[in-house]
Amino acid sequence: MAAGPLTTETGAPVADNQQSQSAGPGGPVLIQDQLLIEKLAHFNRERIPERVVHARGAGAYGTFTVTADATPYTRAKFLSEIGKQTxxxxxxxxxxxxxxxxxxxRDPRGFSLKFYTEEGNYDLVGNNTPVFFIRDAIKFPDFIHTQKRDPYTGSQEADNVWDFWGLSPESTHQVTWLFGDRGIPASYRHMDGFGSHTFQWSNEAGEAFWVKYHFKTDQGIETLTAADAAVLAGADPDSHQRDLRESIERGEYPTWTVSVQIMPAAEAATYRFNPFDLTKVWPHADYPLVEIGKLELNRNPQNVFAEVEQSIFSPHHFVPGIGPSPDKMLQGRLFAYGDAHRYRVGINADQLPVNRPHATEANSHGRDGAAYDGRHGGAKNYEPNSFGGPAQTDRPLWEPVPVQGLTGDHVTPLHAEDNDFVQAGNLYRLMTDEEKDRLIENLAGSIAGVSREDIAERAIENFRKADEDYGKRLQAAVQALRA
Structure with a gap:
């Protein structure tokens, strides 16, 4: 901001910003004091509702660079040539x-990425884990209620957390991730990111593919033990935000290698488990990682509220050549995220500087609403029209794919390995003895806080179904803590 006289929000010069006007020396304050009224009224309205989930966050700008040919799989222009940057x-x-x-x-980390492409903004709204606790969006409000403060105690309660997880066996895989060594990243720079869901890519020929995104940190994985995290959280609550900002300020730009797993669309129906199930990973032996690019963060926001708090991401923001899958969690998020942003930030949230397209312009018939800036002038606000306004392209963003089970039924067709425990057990058996020890210690420390024996037993039984040794060791560890 340029130096010069202090002004009101409407540009009038301010004579005195130290004391308000009063009716004589020591008299009552006057409502005619424009600056006083403006400052107090503005202050009362400076905050917007915080996100219901993912409220605590940090962000940065950067570039995505294509490193391999993706055109056999998608017609998205930002992926159209090697070396292209977005x-x-x-x-x-x-x-x-x-x-x-x-x-x-100990909490999953959101990993939400906005690509400012020449075909519009593409949002990839993921996490630092490849799976999630539930597979159907209808359970999401219930799940989040268990993670938030209890209506009676005002605190997060182990009873609520483990009661829901024990009654929702599909959570076993994600809980094994969460309580393992990667459950508390040392920083945002030292963790991987995932699109988590299955998405659709389609190429110029109209061929469709199912894909999963992987962002592998080039800084290496670094994590915190529960004890170290407790000390750090108390000493520096802003540790991760500070680390990200200061690393960029030093010119140590964090990078991630970006890869995808690619499944030809026709293989989904006969795959051994439902490939659209968010509680499952695709084994790399079946669908190996295919590198497509490099992600670098190299510029900090100048105003956290304007650019981080008011940033919005929606899984519904696709570009030509990329679309959704029948993943029930993803389908629910297609509605929920945009709805949350319209409530929290406002109907024109997409036109804020951090959210609006940077490599093209929005050319819609949307008008009015709070904070509308009149950017469309007097142009017609309907389509079709005969005044030269924007018109439809007649080509869908992605190609329609017949998928088994798209009948409107509530029940997803079963695949051979649609089981809530196989992958959680596989993950456990992949761990070293030391990793298993820490996992058991973390889980036991949490479950031991449950007040009802049936809730604890049900939770432990899910881990036993994943692996007999897993459950046996966990039960012994919980019993030892309760002795």
Whole structure:
């Protein structure tokens, strides 16, 4: 901001910003004091509702650079040639904590990426884990209620957390991730990111593919033990946000290698488990990682509220050549995220500087609403029209793919390995003895806080179904803590 006289919000010069006008020396304050009224009224309205989930976060701008030919799989222009760069904005976050919560906690991390492409903004709204606790969006409000503060106690309660997880066996895989060594990242720079869901790519020929995104940190994985995290959270609640900002200020730009797993669309129906199930990963032996690019963060926001708090991401923001899958969690998020942003930030949130297209212009018939800036002038606001306004392209963003089970039924067709415990057990058996020890210690420490024996037993039984040794060791560890 340029130096010069202080002014009101409407540009009038301010004579005195130290004391308000009064009716004589020591008299009552006058309502005619324009500056006083403006400052107090503005202050009362400076905050917007915080996100219901992912409230605590940090972000940065950067670039995505294509490193391999992706055109056999998608017609998205930002992936159209090797070496092509696209500006991005990435917001990291925790899930359960509020805006003032500490960074160094055991919680999944949001990994939300906005690509400012020449065909419009593409949002990839993922996490730092490849799976999630539930597979159907109808359970999402219930799940989040268990992670938030209890209506009676005002605190997060182990009873609620483990009661829901024990009654929702599909959560076993994600809980094994969460309580393992990667459950508390040392920083946002030292963790991987995932699109988590299955998405659709389609190429110029109209061929369709199912894909999963992987962002592998080039800084290496670094994590915190529960004990170290407790110390850090108390000493520096802003540890992760500070680390990201200061690393960029030093010119140590964090990078990730970006890869995808690619499944030809026709293989989905006969795959051994439902490939659209968010509680499952695709084994790399079946669908190996295919590198497509490099992500670098190299510019900090200048105003956290304007650019991080008011940033919005929606899984519904696709570009030509990329679309959704029948993943029930993803389908629910297609509605829920945009709805949340329209409530929280406003109907014109997409036109804020951090959210609006940077490599093209929005050319819609949307008008009016709070904070509308009149950018369309007097142009007609309907289509079709005969005055030269924007018109439809007649080509869908993605190609329609017949998928088994798209009948409107509530039940997804079963695949051979649609089982809630196989992959959780596989993950456990992949761990070293030391990793298993820490996993058991973390889980036991949490489950031991449950007040009802049936809730604890049900939770432990899910881990036993994943692996007999897993459940046996966990039960012994919980019993030892309760002795």
């Amino acid at each position: 500006e991005v904005f990435l917001r990291f976050s925790t899930v359960a904590g509020n805006l003032g919560a500490a960074d160094a906690v």
